[in-house]
Amino acid sequence: MSLNATENGSKKDLSLFLGCVAPNRYPGIELATLKVMEKLDIGIRDLEGASCCPAPGVFKSFDKTTWLSLASRNIVLSEDSGTDLLTICNGCYGSLIEADHELKEDPEKKKKVNEKLAEIGMEYKGTSNVRHIIEYLYKEITPEKIKENVTVPLEGIKVAVHYGCHMIRPSKGKDLDSVENPRFFDELVDATGAKSVDYEEKMLCCGAGGGVRSVFPETALKMSEKKLDILKAGGFDCIVDACPFCHLQYDVGQKTLAKEGKEYNIPVLHYMQLLGLAFGYTPEELGITLNVTKNCDFDNKILNLSKKTN
Amino acid sequence: MQNAKMKLFNGYDKMTEPINSSEIDKTFFEKLKEEKGMEKVLLCFNCSGCSTGCPMAEIESNFNIKKYIRMAGLGLKDRLLNDKYIWYCTTCYKCQERCPEEVLNVDTLLKIRTMAVAEGIMYDDHRAVAANVIETGHGVPINDKNKENRKKLGLKEIPPTVHSFPEAYEDVKKLLKSVGFDELVSK
């Protein structure tokens, strides 16, 4: 059913595009991805030598040509290794899929970018697809298959799914079920045995994007706080995201808010880490305990669940 | 931290002052529409669909995406480029999804930001992010704590990105130089 399936319908191998925040601030997300993909028997290799995607909101605000050139170089790395490019970050996905679309749709732009790329011995051809881990798992692997692989069903865990913006919007070229009320991520969460429960402001932005976090951190945090208040009142066990930057904003943001006397202690997990738990790995093994927001109750709940299945 | 050039609209709000026709810069719109789709700002019929759903508007009332779209159509170049609030959009794209006229609200705002940057109007914190990419290839480069964390997890201390491949970093540097990015952000 994939819009991005290759001509002969066969799936290509994947290159893992790490971006910046996962490998350099939340390496647990990178490790969890490798473990989960191995369990699911999905061929994946590092996209060696990749740079910053570059960050869509920031770099598109600085200079469009710079953004497009850097993004296209990353895509070419994937093309040259004959793979599709897999992202584990909404920002990277948003940036790279949009750049890829612009180049595929606009021969004039492609020509200009290739003039620049020629200087470093590269050429963009348009033979690779940009994928996000969430839509990839949903479309190519399916929630059913994931469920079959679960060894520690996360029963009783109430999850607040945070889609984040750039996985969904802008919707152009993204082949989604719904922009205002998508379900695919929730289904993947439910496949782990945990329960994704709807909440008010579910589609609210974390507040960090567009370069807002780096210049107006307090304003960015106000947006995060709004969602955190709702989640605290709703008694959620954790936030599950699919973007290391949203992840950072909620994880570090809670620490900043705690200094102002606002305690939340809501664990923040990337979907790769949640799935890792359901595949039997411990919070330590998935780097969840490296988060700055700690919550022993959550860790104990997971421990008890894994004891139950042993 | 703010750039010395970004002081025009700080401290007082010129936005509430009546527009003087001498402020209208006809070349601004011409420049704007060089980017495909930006001419659609003229289709705006003031329905407020974009600004109503905007999460930033609820937090910072000086930020109003509809106003910027209208200002762009009018060619109020100086007001736009010097307005510090154009930098408050998180690019959540809610507005752009909702506009019944398919105005490219966010893309247009980002284009306006690039026009400000081209005139040297840029926050120092943003310059720092740009400098990170120029100096390392990453907007958020590795640090000692995370080298340690990577080791603890059993990952390679340095990720297999440009950080591990000097020749790849050289390519990035070359590319950034070729598109004139170094020069642009040091204005």
Ligand code: SF4
């Ligand atoms: S939603 Fe579109 S038409 Fe309505 S005010 Fe905003 S830009 Fe104008």
Ligand code: SF4
């Ligand atoms: S993209 Fe920017 S202007 Fe549009 S709704 Fe989101 S924060 Fe508001």
